[in-house]
């Protein structure tokens with residue numbers, strides 16, 4: 670893997686850049702770093718490549734900014750991640766084909782695949798969701814709910830709540846633990 674990263678980044682930045690572009694355009698999707706960190710999934714090659722690029726060529730900022738106008742939405746997404754990690758001043762000048770794009774974007778994180786739009790992806794990247802905090806909130810909501818006696822508001826039947834979902838045995842109404850809003854991206858496992 671490291672060997673391959675070195676191959677892609679060999680030479681000067683202007684020589685390495687076309688190989689980086691090709692790797693990002695051809696990637697199976699955009700690696701979801703926030704999700705992977707929360708789930709402990711290993712990094713995708715294209716993501717490792719991005720960090721190696723930033724380390725080896727700190728002057729790649731302008732290339733990344735130019736890449737936010739690439740025809741491939743996936744390439745634009747990787748360039749955006751790079752600019753976010755550099756806390757680039759160019760983030761204030763992102764083109765609408767990034768921030769307002771409704772083009773479909775595949776997200777990958779280990780065996781999990783998701784789909785979003787580039788515009789939503791850009792929004793989330795710049796307004797990050799804390800996945801660890803989200804999972805803690807889910808667990809808290811379940812703990813508040815499960816194992817306690819409840820009264821069905823419809824038929825006044827009493828029942829013990831199951832883990833995060835219960836059904837009244839009498840009137841079949843369903844009840845759920847407190848809903849915790851999920852990040853906007855849609856995940857398909």
Ligand SMILES: [Zn+2]
Nearest residue numbers: 821824837840
């Ligand atoms: Zn009931």
